Amino acid sequence: MQQRINVHENGQSALKAMYGLGGYLAKSSLEKPLLNLLYFRVSQINGCACCLDMHSKDLRAAGETEQRLYLLDAWRESPFYTDRERAALAWAEAITNLTEGHVPDDIYEQARTQFSEEDVIDLTMAVITINGYNRINVAFRTTAGAYQPGAYAVQAN
Numbered sequence: 001m002q003q004r005i006n007v008h009e010n011g012q013s014a015l016k017a018m019y020g021l022g023g024y025l026a027k028s029s030l031e032k033p034l035l036n037l038l039y040f041r042v043s044q045i046n047g048c049a050c051c052l053d054m055h056s057k058d059l060r061a062a063g064e065t066e067q068r069l070y071l072l073d074a075w076r077e078s079p080f081y082t083d084r085e086r087a088a089l090a091w092a093e094a095i096t097n098l099t100e101g102h103v104p105d106d107i108y109e110q111a112r113t114q115f116s117e118e119d120v121i122d123l124t125m126a127v128i129t130i131n132g133y134n135r136i137n138v139a140f141r142t143t144a145g146a147y148q149p150g151a152y153a154v155q156a157n
Helices: 012-026 032-046 049-061 066-070 072-077 083-097 105-114 117-139
Strands: none
Touching: 012 117, 032 049, 032 072, 032 083, 032 117, 049 066, 049 117, 066 072, 072 083, 083 105, 083 117, 105 117
């Protein structure tokens, strides 16, 4: 599949707004490994190869295990995720899919058992942000594979 537009080179002005969201999230109280786990899971749902490449590399560079990465698509059936991670993953999937036209109350309640109101807002912003990046990269067929861990960290600051 051929890349349509290199939005990361030719769309810098447009992407500045997205970078601002990343900067906000980098300063949130949410743990960076948790955010990257959410970014990876949402990218799986959306089929974004570029983001899967990026976040798998960032997760592994931060010490994430191969086992947890391989089983993330089946996190509900896997014993390798904490209650906090499970609540965040359920929240992220519900926002990404919106199959019921809303986020179910039980998923919200699960999130609130693990996160403060501010954290739930930040989780929501994280899911919105990665969904945006996924859609940009899928639309323009951004090529996966060249990302080096931490390469975009400076843009988030």
